[in-house]
Amino acid sequence: MSGISAEQVAHLASLARIDLTDDEIASLTTELDQIVASVAKVTEVATPEVPATSHPIPLENVFRDDVVGETLTVEQALAGAPDHDGSRFRVSAILGEEQ
Amino acid sequence: MARAELMDFDQALELFEPVMGFEVHVELNTKTKMFSDAPNVFGSEPNTNITPTCLGLPGSLPVVNAQAIRYSISLGLALGCSIAQTSRFARKNYFYPDTPKNYQISQYDEPIAFEGSVDVELSDGRVVSVPIERAHMEEDAGKLTHVGGSTGRIQGAEYSLVDYNRAGVPLVEIVTKPIYGAEHSSPELAKAYVSTIRDIVVSLGISDARMERGNLRCDANVSLRPRAAAGEPAAPLGTRTETKNVNSLRSVERAVRYEIQRQAAILAAGGSITQETRHWHEDTGTTSAGRPKSDADDYRYFPEPDLLPVVPSAELIDELRAALPEPPAVRRRRLKGEWGFSDLEFQDIANSGLLVEVSETVAAGATPAAARKWWTGEIARLANAAGTDAASLVTPTQVAELAALIDDGTLTDRLARQVLEGVVAGEGSPAEVVASRGLAVVSDDGALIAAIDEALAAQPDVLAKIKDGKVQAAGAVIGAVMKAMKGQADAARVRELVLERAAATES
Numbered sequence: 001m002s003g004i005s006a007e008q009v010a011h012l013a014s015l016a017r018i019d020l021t022d023d024e025i026a027s028l029t030t031e032l033d034q035i036v037a038s039v040a041k042v043t044e045v046a047t048p049e050v051p052a053t054s055h056p057i058p059l060e061n062v063f064r065d066d067v068v069g070e071t072l073t074v075e076q077a078l079a080g081a082p083d084h085d086g087s088r089f090r091v092s093a094i095l096g097e098e099q
Numbered sequence: 100m101a102r103a104e105l106m107d108f109d110q111a112l113e114l115f116e117p118v119m120g121f122e123v124h125v126e127l128n129t130k131t132k133m134f135s136d137a138p139n140v141f142g143s144e145p146n147t148n149i150t151p152t153c154l155g156l157p158g159s160l161p162v163v164n165a166q167a168i169r170y171s172i173s174l175g176l177a178l179g180c181s182i183a184q185t186s187r188f189a190r191k192n193y194f195y196p197d198t199p200k201n202y203q204i205s206q207y208d209e210p211i212a213f214e215g216s217v218d219v220e221l222s223d224g225r226v227v228s229v230p231i232e233r234a235h236m237e238e239d240a241g242k243l244t245h246v247g248g249s250t251g252r253i254q255g256a257e258y259s260l261v262d263y264n265r266a267g268v269p270l271v272e273i274v275t276k277p278i279y280g281a282e283h284s285s286p287e288l289a290k291a292y293v294s295t296i297r298d299i300v301v302s303l304g305i306s307d308a309r310m311e312r313g314n315l316r317c318d319a320n321v322s323l324r325p326r327a328a329a330g331e332p333a334a335p336l337g338t339r340t341e342t343k344n345v346n347s348l349r350s351v352e353r354a355v356r357y358e359i360q361r362q363a364a365i366l367a368a369g370g371s372i373t374q375e376t377r378h379w380h381e382d383t384g385t386t387s388a389g390r391p392k393s394d395a396d397d398y399r400y401f402p403e404p405d406l407l408p409v410v411p412s413a414e415l416i417d418e419l420r421a422a423l424p425e426p427p428a429v430r431r432r433r434l435k436g437e438w439g440f441s442d443l444e445f446q447d448i449a450n451s452g453l454l455v456e457v458s459e460t461v462a463a464g465a466t467p468a469a470a471r472k473w474w475t476g477e478i479a480r481l482a483n484a485a486g487t488d489a490a491s492l493v494t495p496t497q498v499a500e501l502a503a504l505i506d507d508g509t510l511t512d513r514l515a516r517q518v519l520e521g522v523v524a525g526e527g528s529p530a531e532v533v534a535s536r537g538l539a540v541v542s543d544d545g546a547l548i549a550a551i552d553e554a555l556a557a558q559p560d561v562l563a564k565i566k567d568g569k570v571q572a573a574g575a576v577i578g579a580v581m582k583a584m585k586g587q588a589d590a591a592r593v594r595e596l597v598l599e600r601a602a603a604t605e606s
Contacts, residue, residue, distance in 0.1 A: 069136030
């Protein structure tokens, strides 16, 4: 069964703010469809009695104490930024709103 | 932008039933962030409270703050919620530079707390039970400053600057179920609900709850549905709008009222409501359209693979339940008794949303009467003039200090009001303003006597009248002395001294 349509790929691309050409959409649709089909094989062995899981290792409640640790300097924080004003990251104007 | 048509509020309520829902974000005051050991501090230099995790740098991993879990459970319990046996974090995917990872760690279908209710008291004494859908944990986003353009707003900005100090600060988002039946009291209930949440988090000690700093933020959902004729089934729910950026108690009330009036005008004219977010503008008291809801709310949630499930033990939940402070309604009754106020005096405080401020001022040493007088009087007046909440102007400690300066005779009420203005203007603590503005009462009798003798000598006719026993004539001398002291004297003490000096003077 085909899981992924070209419309879905185009929609995902727009959510992710990635410009795709029609050719790219077509090839990604095929590739993603194959990936989804491979992963879907799991459903062949998972019976309804097997609960959905988000983690393969049975661990829980891994916490840390509320104690302040080391922070980056501003220079370190901005070191990998394409652009900054010396204290803040500089990004192109956003037509939208804060979430 | 054209101002929207508004329908008269009472007329809107005749035609439509308002239905509300709220999302309140509470920033927790833990020492560190939700998933990193970066400090959780307000007001630092940009990008100084940052770790690789806050920036989502490759190889960094989030680890949950144990204290944030405890605080979230306590809040859930205080909201009357059940605490989930297993709760999980999820990625909320969206692409915007306020989150450097391109997702926010939140909770989706397994929140830490669910199904509760909060009793909210209205000014007429009615208690409304607001149903709580869920309270979930998440991380705050960074702060964007839009540069360029005329207004500093998003439209027309040339670029944006990002400070990630706030990114990762622990948040609990409290989501109500739809609230029906508030009718004319809807705007008031909105304010009272947020005020009650604020009371709860302050009494739990889990948030600084300063709305002007964004510690407590409210998104208000409002929809209208036409009233059904007698015998007919209720109409389906109308399309809702979500007003964001409502960051004072006063604005919550105004924003709900505005949306009811705006939507009613559109619906009555045969139009339809667009499902969208709307921005609240404090300055104009209006909302404007943000983005439409339908195409953007596609967050592709999935379980956060970097974090493990949270499974609180029954012992922990019992421990936190036993440590809960008294519920707000009980606390109100107790405080009212302790403070000895009449119903009216107490309502005055509660309806202004100043319960927290007054009780903290009393805790800081002021008498209840003084605390009430300043908060509901002069401070409320200044706040109203500035279009903000009283709590954003001064701290309870400062008000207690002001009251103490009056009690020890350093200040008169009149001088104290000037000192208060200085404190509000950011000139420092009351004592500092007294010093810098030179506002203390002249309590040095020597200085007063010198001024009195001078005034008596300048007005021999008045002196004669006083010596004749016409003490009301002393007013002219007292006035002259107060003027010479620039008002910084205790008039009653001046009067005493004037009479003493007059009696002692040879005429």
